[in-house]
Amino acid sequence: MTTLAAKIAEIETEMARTQKNKATEGHLGLLKAKMAKLKRELIEGSGKSGGGGEGFDVSKTGDARVGLIGFPSVGKSTLLTKLTGQFSEAADYEFTTLTCIPGVYKYKGSKIQLLDLPGIIEGAKDGKGRGKQVIGVARTCSLILIVLDAMKPLTHKRIIERELEGFGIRLNKRPPDIIIKRKDKGGLNIMKSQSLEMTKMSDDTIKSIAHEYRISNADIYFKSNASADDLIDVIEGNRVYTPCIYVINKIDQISIEELELLDKVPHYVPVSAKDEWNFDELMEKIWDYLDLIRIYTKPKGQIPDYEAPVIVPRGHSTIEGFCNRLHKALVKEMKYAMVWGTSVKHNPQKVGKDHQLNDEDVVQIIKKL
Numbered sequence: 001m002t003t004l005a006a007k008i009a010e011i012e013t014e015m016a017r018t019q020k021n022k023a024t025e026g027h028l029g030l031l032k033a034k035m036a037k038l039k040r041e042l043i044e045g046s047g048k049s050g051g052g053g054e055g056f057d058v059s060k061t062g063d064a065r066v067g068l069i070g071f072p073s074v075g076k077s078t079l080l081t082k083l084t085g086q087f088s089e090a091a092d093y094e095f096t097t098l099t100c101i102p103g104v105y106k107y108k109g110s111k112i113q114l115l116d117l118p119g120i121i122e123g124a125k126d127g128k129g130r131g132k133q134v135i136g137v138a139r140t141c142s143l144i145l146i147v148l149d150a151m152k153p154l155t156h157k158r159i160i161e162r163e164l165e166g167f168g169i170r171l172n173k174r175p176p177d178i179i180i181k182r183k184d185k186g187g188l189n190i191m192k193s194q195s196l197e198m199t200k201m202s203d204d205t206i207k208s209i210a211h212e213y214r215i216s217n218a219d220i221y222f223k224s225n226a227s228a229d230d231l232i233d234v235i236e237g238n239r240v241y242t243p244c245i246y247v248i249n250k251i252d253q254i255s256i257e258e259l260e261l262l263d264k265v266p267h268y269v270p271v272s273a274k275d276e277w278n279f280d281e282l283m284e285k286i287w288d289y290l291d292l293i294r295i296y297t298k299p300k301g302q303i304p305d306y307e308a309p310v311i312v313p314r315g316h317s318t319i320e321g322f323c324n325r326l327h328k329a330l331v332k333e334m335k336y337a338m339v340w341g342t343s344v345k346h347n348p349q350k351v352g353k354d355h356q357l358n359d360e361d362v363v364q365i366i367k368k369l
């Protein structure tokens with residue numbers, strides 16, 4: 001019996017052997033689809049894929065969850081201890097950390113949960129070390145910090161990215177603009193936005209990928225220049241789209257010239273966990289990438305509570321989203337809301353539950369009698 005891993009290896013070899021050109025594009029697309037299906041089987045077969053497992057079942061607290069991912073001994077635990085005050089053992093040997101250690105720090109009135117995790121290595125997603133549990137936890141984070149050692153080759157960055165990608169995590173990427181409407185009959189209907197030129201994938205490739213997934217009747221609508229990987233992501237459906245910051249640690253060990261070279265890395269922050277260098281920039285960047293906003297509540301006849309803002313993701317910053325953070329029944333009890341701040345023309349202004357709030361708005365909920 002051929003194992004899943006062997007089947008995956010077989011396809012990988014075939015992909016490597018196949019030259020990339022117009023004539024082979026369809027075949028490559030098909031191989032990618034087959035690979036995606038096998039990888040899903042591999043992950044599902046391993047039991048839990050949504051995190052968890054002994055020592056990894058940490059409950060969410062605070063306003064956002066941020067995970068530390070990287071090779072062993074890059075300084076993840078040192079960073080957790082220094083940023084949150086939560087002790088996590090650090091030592092100069094690999095795999096010091098064996099479980100998930102949560103810590104919390106406060107920033108701009110929010111509580112950020114930071115998770116220290118065991119180091120991962122190449123092949124983690126296929127079952128090496130505790131890789132699967134680690135990446136399973138990474139899937140539950142609103143932001144991933146990939147920690148790199150400034151003394152080690154930058155090729156490590158790509159290896160970690162591949163491990164996360166292989167587990168369905170897409171870093172600093174938006175979900176592809178593809179809509180698939182399945183139907184009972186009518187065959188495959190490929191549609192594209194006006195004047196959109198698809199340069200990464202031909203109609204034949206689209207058809208062969210759909211066929212591989214037994215999609216024979218559907219409208220497939222493309223709004224952007226998608227690749228075969230994008231189409232497979234949308235069909236597979238279980239991808240998570242997570243922002244990511246590259247934290248380059250141990251800069252106390254490198255020269256200014258070497259530090260300047262790192263400037264080419266997008267989404268990066270250089271730090272020294274040991275010496276607590278550049279923590280301000282790191283925390284600010286974490287805040288930016290989490291894309292959270294602060295809403296101050298104003299009880300009737302009192303001044304707003306500026307100490308304890310309600311924190312909501314910018315994408316869920318309606319009055320309704322704000323109410324739901326306080327308690328579930330509130331939006332039903334609400335008659336209207338008064339808002340002060342940049343989201344309104346008049347201060348204050350009466351608004352309904354669909355009103356979109358901005359960072360640092362002040363809100364007073366007026367209840368029905």
Ligand SMILES: Nc1nc2c(ncn2[C@@H]2O[C@H](COP(=O)(O)OP(=O)(O)OP(=O)(O)O)[C@@H](O)[C@H]2O)c(=O)[nH]1
Nearest residue numbers: 073074075076077078090091095096097119273274
């Ligand atoms: N020079 C220097 N050493 C550091 C820095 N941060 C961590 N270290 C050292 O690097 C070694 C590994 O640190 P850890 O915090 O245990 O690294 P880790 O990534 O948690 O390692 P694992 O749990 O084994 O995956 C320790 O000897 C730390 O003292 C830093 O900023 N500069």
Ligand SMILES: [K+]
Nearest residue numbers: 073091093096
């Ligand atoms: K270590």
Ligand SMILES: [Mg+2]
Nearest residue numbers: 076077096097
């Ligand atoms: Mg550690």
